[in-house]
Amino acid sequence: MIQLAEDSNVGGPGAADQGNGHSDTMAGRTIHVRVLRQDGPGGESYWERHAVPYEPNMNVISVLQRIAERARAEDGRQVAPVAWDCSCLEEVCGSCTMLVNGRTRMACSALVDRLLEEHPGEIELRPMSKFPVVRDLKVDRGRLFRALERVEAWVPVDGSYDHGPGPRISPEEQEDAYPLSTCMSCGCCLEACPQYTKIEVVQREGESAEEFERRRTAAYDRGFVGAHAISQAVLFNGHPTGRMIADERLQALTSAGGIQVCGNAQNCVAVCPKHIPLTRSIARAGRAATVWAIKRLFDR
């Protein structure tokens, strides 16, 4: 543990980390990390080993920070720092999703001590497999955000001018909606979903950025929307104003790549770092789609 410096101030050397049982036994030891790297889109991926001195209470982010600082592989070769996404480091921004020891999770809340318990000796880091790799552990999750557009995940307000408060909402409704609204678009549910498969569109020779984007969006739109988007559709279809375009959302959910692609493996809910009741959302969306489809059949 770090000793308290004489004139320490906040958060500096004086404010050391919360200790844990491992610190004594692990002190002076090295963590071995195996990273699946890829220099760019479409490139070959390769494994690289890194060694990082153990510190108490480390998470995968701090391991990657040490790797960036060392910029050397375990064999001493100088290598470029591993690229990865992160921002808040407290599991609310959804940036740092990756495969840690083979499972999708947030790197910030993946604590080294637990990982070593789970798999002694080594930590394995891989990029998400359902999204195109940009570089190393950084992937392009544009399709995930596109899905939010597909299901029109917003409240269709008239505008931002003052119209008084929003609709009255019971505490039960709020408690129902709030968990769904904590979805941070991390993509864990999609990564673990056996029905969600990778779509990687490569820009063609001579194709303009706009054309490429259009083609890519079209490809995304044929693919599965995913649990997160279904859950957002359910969230907004439950909101008194949001449900004014419920039919449009159900239309989206029942078109190609919609809710019917779900295979009920329920991995989404098992890996969701925010414990969002995704399968409840899927079932609710299923119910709404059933009713809507039957209604449409008879109202035609």
Place this chain on the structure above:
Amino acid sequence: MAQPRVLVIGGGLAGLAATMRLAELGVGVDLVSLVPVKRSHSVCAQGGINSVNALTRQQGDNEWKHFDDTVYGGDFLQHQPPVKEMADWGPRIIDLMDRLGVPFNRTPEGFRDQRRFGGTLYKRTAFAGATTGQQLLYALDEQVRRYEVEGRVKKWEFWDFLEPVLDASGRCRGAVCQDLVSMKFKAFPADAVILASGGCGLVYGRSTMSMVCTGSAVSRAYQAGAAYGNGEFIQVHPTAIPGADKLRLMSESARGEGGRVWVPRTPQDPRDPRSIPEAERYYFLEERYPKYGNLVPRDIATREIFDICTTDGLSVEKDRLCVYLDLSHLPREMLDRKLGGILEIYEKFQGVDPRVVPMKIFPAVHYSMGGLWVDYERSATGGMEEGSIRNQQTSIPGLYAIGECDYQYHGANRLGANSLLSCIFSGLFVAPSVAGLATASRAGEETPRLFEASLRRQEERHEALLGRRGGQENPYALHQELGNLMTRVATVVRRNEQLAAAYDEVCVMEDRWRRCSLSDTGNWTNQNVVFTKSLGDMFPVAKLILKGALLRDECRGAHYKPAFAMPGIAATDPAGKRREAEAWCDRFEANTRKWLKSTIARHGADGHPQISFEDVDTSLIPPRPRLYGLVGADVIEEVWKERSRGAADDAPAATGAGRAVAAHV
């Protein structure tokens, strides 16, 4: 450009609010962000958002009191018209966010529930679980996505703002940005550029801020000539969970919902905290501040916690500084419902259940009250004139700043749950100003050449960085050094000799930065070069913080220098008390005359900040002493009230003329 177009840098609450409003006003927006906007740092705000509401109104609250609490909490170091305008807008903003679908907690009857936050006696704070910032951000993100689908907004995510492009007259005509994936540069011509890039926590190494809060965008604007205000005012949040990579926030709402801060009366009592009897616990905030208890303003809570550990030696642990923040006496069901999110964070990162065991917490750098100097136009009613192109405009015409990266709203100390309000407010409020400007401004002939020159300059800088050979400095290690230094000398307690020495050290570090070598010299998603660049831009900010802190010989809000503290009253007899109180008030008045001024830094040609001081518009609420917990506060208050009554009879209003000077420091 036929269609008006605005460039917004940063997609947090402020940037998204501005984007939404601009799109609604028919202005095309390019929105540039280091990360997908949904991942902006605003998501980390936990506790809530303040405004007067139907309930507090019936308990005697009103907009003026919110305004008063904000300027009093901020130690009067903010121009009052914008703050008044913000407080006035509060209720409308909450209503708007409510309409946008933010799942605010509800009362049994279905109204928005409210909690109490620091620095006020009213339950003004609306909240959505313990992730209010996230919920507000998402609501705005959703609206912006809607406009994006309609083609009114174009997002540039994973892009870095490099510099504003100024024409010969010094007006901002757009900016040059870089794609962080392909590393390509692009010029963004715009009728106005709005910076909404947030705080600069990374200057302190580890803080409660996100990894994107490097302050580099602001620094680049500052280096391009924009003035920076009140840089030395950095809020240190009283309660954070220390961690190796980051100091994670434990929201003030933990205290708002009844959490109590204490230490064992026996130093480093080895017992399980749960088995320490009440009598042997020192609830030092409650004992020292009976009126506010655990909800004293942040600067005071921070100092007390810091003090109890360092001066009194009552830290819970010996090797590291921390105190207990105790929720274990509260019902589990209520905690889960109202604080679930933040308690989960603690549990997740510390492996201990805070519903059962008291949390261990310590202060951490949290918010920059200071930021780019921005202008405003005062309205007839003492607020801000809506639609004026001066509102939120930096000292560079056409370049605006909103949200945490402006210096406008929080003075010397920000009240809890006011930041979300100021971000959304400034974002919404700047839109009509900029929209008006957008239709009025037309780029001149020389503009394309300006962009070419700017692009070339940035490309050269980039290539030079990539091409550096043989440097021995490691940017990550250097960043840690900078962070440790800044944390040590420029947070809770500041001393001139330390600040002066640190300034020199930072200059040396900046020089060392020039010898940083890159471990990645490629041109694809090179995070190494991006980080090194932003590190280089931290030094000018660090220097202006240190210089401002060094020059400001007083205690105000978050800025605390023991050498200039005004002690309470020592005398015990009534006459002695009275005499000391008079002297105290004299000194306070003298200090106000000398130091109630914003620190304005400008980037000098020599790389050093040129500091000047700007008078503060206190025309609406005259400054008065903040007496939280001071010994003899009652006597001082009595004397002060007598004096202000006398002053009110003599002169109709306190000074308010400072503004004209302000714009030209």
Place this chain on the structure above:
Amino acid sequence: MSPAEAETSFFSRHQFLISRLFSLSGLIPVGAFLVVHLVTNASVLAGPGTFQSRVDLIHSLGPLLVPIEWAFIFLPMLFHASVGFAIIAGGLPNVSSYPYVGNVRYTLQRATGMIAFAFIIWHVIQLHWMGAPLGGGKFDPHHASSSAALALQPVGVAILYAIGILSAVFHLANGLWTMGITWGLWTSPAAMQRANWISIIVGVLLGGAGLGALAGMRRVDVEQARAIEDRMDEMKRMLEGREPGDAPLVRPVATSAEGN
């Protein structure tokens, strides 16, 4: 538009409807048929006579039997299977990375679907009259128990039957549960849990019936059964006024899938 694209877009356009029909067909008629089929066959446990009378009842449909078989059994099953294979092709099982119960069930659902489909093809060839040209078609509806018993006598065949039956039963029981989610019958985790118990009970009962039928068939004393069946056939003929040796109403080897 190339024919391939047209095909994709038709499938895409009606993906939701097709999926729901797929889901529905698994229960009605395919699943319902499986229940009737296994329960009927389990009646062999009450003796060859009982089973024979059940088979006779079905065959009393006479010439209608063939179209009914195709409309309510073979075609729906082929539809369910072909959509099922398309679904399987579109997924990417990952049970080794995510060994959660739900995921194991997802994977098993696909595996059992494929096993059941292969089994059913073999089963039809082996016992249904349509399989006769391929050397199968061993079931004789006039000698239901005895012909079935003879066909199921080899141990290898019995084991394959056990696997096939259990696969089909799991596929139905688990499918029942996922169907309830798909259609939105049970939405909350608690309701899903309750529905899960019901599925398990259905599965166990049905599995018991299936294995009981298999064991029952194999335990049949062929000589004795034949005697009973002959007697019953004679009585039928007498009732219908036919002479011994007349052509039966249904060809001797013809049968429905029922009673196989």
